[in-house]
Amino acid sequence: xxxxxxxxxxASAYSLLAIQKACHRFTNKASFxxxxxxxxxxxxxxxxxxxxxxxxxxxxxxxxxxxxxEVLDQQLREQVREQTAPVRNLILAYAFSRTGLIAPxxxxxxx
Amino acid sequence: MxxxxxxxxxxxxxADVIARYALLPFNFTALDGxxxxxxxxxxxYILLEREVLQRLVSGAxxxxxxxxxxxxxxxxxxxxxxxxxxxxxxIKVRTRNEHLANWTGLHMFVLTLRCDHSCPYCQVSRxxxxxxxxxxxxxxxxxxxxLTLRSPNPAIKIEFQGGESFLNFELLKFVVLTxxxxxxxxxxxxxxxxxxxxxxxxxxxxMLDFCAQHEIGISTSLDGPRDLHNKNRPRPGADSxxxxxxGIAKVRQRLGRRSVSAxxxxxxxxxxxxxxxVDEYVAQDFGGIFLRPLSPYGFALKTRFFRAYNAERWLQFxxxxxxxxxxLNRKGLEFQEYYAxxxxxxxxxxxxxxxxDLRSPAGIGMAGVIYNYDGTVYASDExxxxxxxxxxxxxxxxxxxxxxxxxxxETFLQAVDETFAYSAPMCTDCAFEPWCGADPxxxxxxxxxxxxxxxxxxxxxxxxxxxxxxISRMEKDxxxxxxxxxxxxxx
Numbered sequence: 001x002x003x004x005x006x007x008x009x010x011a012s013a014y015s016l017l018a019i020q021k022a023c024h025r026f027t028n029k030a031s032f033x034x035x036x037x038x039x040x041x042x043x044x045x046x047x048x049x050x051x052x053x054x055x056x057x058x059x060x061x062x063x064x065x066x067x068x069x070e071v072l073d074q075q076l077r078e079q080v081r082e083q084t085a086p087v088r089n090l091i092l093a094y095a096f097s098r099t100g101l102i103a104p105x106x107x108x109x110x111x
Numbered sequence: 112m113x114x115x116x117x118x119x120x121x122x123x124x125x126a127d128v129i130a131r132y133a134l135l136p137f138n139f140t141a142l143d144g145x146x147x148x149x150x151x152x153x154x155x156y157i158l159l160e161r162e163v164l165q166r167l168v169s170g171a172x173x174x175x176x177x178x179x180x181x182x183x184x185x186x187x188x189x190x191x192x193x194x195x196x197x198x199x200x201x202i203k204v205r206t207r208n209e210h211l212a213n214w215t216g217l218h219m220f221v222l223t224l225r226c227d228h229s230c231p232y233c234q235v236s237r238x239x240x241x242x243x244x245x246x247x248x249x250x251x252x253x254x255x256x257x258l259t260l261r262s263p264n265p266a267i268k269i270e271f272q273g274g275e276s277f278l279n280f281e282l283l284k285f286v287v288l289t290x291x292x293x294x295x296x297x298x299x300x301x302x303x304x305x306x307x308x309x310x311x312x313x314x315x316x317x318m319l320d321f322c323a324q325h326e327i328g329i330s331t332s333l334d335g336p337r338d339l340h341n342k343n344r345p346r347p348g349a350d351s352x353x354x355x356x357x358g359i360a361k362v363r364q365r366l367g368r369r370s371v372s373a374x375x376x377x378x379x380x381x382x383x384x385x386x387x388x389v390d391e392y393v394a395q396d397f398g399g400i401f402l403r404p405l406s407p408y409g410f411a412l413k414t415r416f417f418r419a420y421n422a423e424r425w426l427q428f429x430x431x432x433x434x435x436x437x438x439l440n441r442k443g444l445e446f447q448e449y450y451a452x453x454x455x456x457x458x459x460x461x462x463x464x465x466x467x468d469l470r471s472p473a474g475i476g477m478a479g480v481i482y483n484y485d486g487t488v489y490a491s492d493e494x495x496x497x498x499x500x501x502x503x504x505x506x507x508x509x510x511x512x513x514x515x516x517x518x519x520x521e522t523f524l525q526a527v528d529e530t531f532a533y534s535a536p537m538c539t540d541c542a543f544e545p546w547c548g549a550d551p552x553x554x555x556x557x558x559x560x561x562x563x564x565x566x567x568x569x570x571x572x573x574x575x576x577x578x579x580x581x582i583s584r585m586e587k588d589x590x591x592x593x594x595x596x597x598x599x600x601x602x
Contacts, residue, residue, distance in 0.1 A: 021537075021540065024536060024537065024566070025537060025566060026566065027564065027566045027567075028564075028566035028567045029566075073139070073141070074540070076139075076164070076165065076168055077138070077139070077540050079168050079169075080134060080136070080137060080138075080168055081136075083133075083134045083168075084134050084135060084136040084137075087133075087135060087136065087197050088136040088152070090197060090201070091136070091152055091197055091200050091201040091204060092152075092201075092204065094198070094201035094205070095201045095202075095204035095205040095208060096205070096208065096211075
């Protein structure tokens with residue numbers, strides 16, 4: 001029988017997207033079900049994970065630890081992305097401005 | 112009066128209080144248990160401990176932090192001393208992507224599928240030497256030349272492929288002369304170059320003289336020492352190695368020392384021979400070696416050669432060979448591993464060498480295109496190998512089609528769109544993305560999906576391991592850092 005476990009993340013500390021991305025990174029090892037839940041007025045993100053192959057309890061614990069760290073990383077990435085979105089768009093627009101790959105809205109790309 | 116501002120001018124931020132800075136876009140990926148590789152949009156990297164990374168993101172770094180100046184100099188953050196940072200970063204990103212506007216530069220012509228070898232891993236079906244049924248026709252070749260010169264790229268390379276290219280030497284001559292003549296007639300002639308992929312076993316003096324006259328480069332195959340090469344590449348007489356080595360010497364004599372390069376294929380038998388293979392390349396006076404795994408196409412797959420080893424085993428082989436190459440350099444020999452050099456150029460300079468498998472969006476069609484022996488046109492060499500297995504997903508059309516029709520092919524556009532690593536799942540968050548690429552044909556073959564499932568992707572596994580390995584080696588050893596910096600600037 002394959003091992004499975006349910007863990008919950010506090011939705012005020014972690015975004016749904018960060019948790020989904022973290023789960024995706026381990027889809028070669030486990031299957032995941034991610035769902036938002038509200039309990040006693042507080043929001044959580046519940047993750048049910050089941051190992052794809054038969055492994056023991058300690059391997060499942062290791063995967064949960066790795067997932068926890070990955071969620072932290074993904075949340076940090078989101079912070080960077082949020083803070084740098086305007087300048088990122090400016091840089092990319094400038095970088096590709098002479099290639100003809102970027103056209104003003106509604107206009108055909110440059111020949 | 113001094114022509115320089117006094118030092119106080121540059122120290123407007125107190126070193127011991129939290130600095131006022133804005134983050135510039137970057138990604139990070141764990142290198143080991145405590146450190147992260149952090150890359151900016153232009154692919155420049157810095158290593159940070161987790162704690163420093165968190166302070167950086169939360170705006171809590173002081174100007175006196177040891178890494179603050181480095182982070183500013185490499186455009187991970189901008190403060191009042193670096194108002195030009197976004198512009199500088201944009202120029203670097205533009206430089207790195209300038210090849211995109213040029214469109215297709217590499218045009219491969221499959222002159223024939225005939226070959227004198229019967230390599231079990233060969234990626235195109237071997238055919239008899241004596242039938243012209245698998246030769247490209249003159250009519251198709253002429254149309255392929257016209258399509259080639261229609262590309263807006265100012266630098267065009269025509270690469271002859273096979274089978275064994277020299278078995279259809281008359282057509283090779285025809286293509287070279289036709290392309291040169293058509294190029295001369297262009298309002299703005301292109302920088303036109305030729306290269307022929309050949310095992311050299313049937314190359315004659317006449318062929319090599321023609322190559323010398325038209326400055327045609329030679330790319331041959333050398334799998335390692337005699338026993339390994341002959342085992343991998345059987346032919347009548349079991350003398351492939353002897354003929355190839357004689358051919359290399361002859362080419363150098365007639366065309367010059369640098370006119371011939373060699374590629375090797377890693378079979379299961381190669382895996383325990385890393386040192387022997389490198390030694391063979393050194394003995395044959397090559398300046399380096401390109402270590403590459405088998406691809407999951409053609410006979411390699413049919414005969415289960417491809418599954419003879421997995422990515423993990425190939426990476427052990429790669430690491431062993433790379434470490435050996437480094438040791439040879441430490442002893443004074445100048446010798447490169449070219450895949451590492453290609454990646455290091457992306458890591459340590461603003462240039463992109465344009466290696467097809469490490470381009471984003473994918474290099475298929477945009478970097479190279481292949482005109483097959485039967486007049487069909489494919490988006491890459493791997494795409495025509497896939498077609499040999501009855502999967503024509505990546506066929507752009509035929510040489511009868513117009514340039515516009517070929518390059519507005521729906522599957523091709525879909526592949527380009529979906530393989531922009533910047534927006535692919537997992538790649539978008541990966542610090543290695545600026546150095547990596549997309550290989551839609553590989554992933555299509557593996558997952559029936561052009562993007563592929565990255566957690567299971569051998570392409571991803573292989574490249575992530577190599578990226579981490581190159582950085583770790585540089586961080587551990589100043590000699591390797593100097594060596595890798597040299598490699599990065601020679602690519």
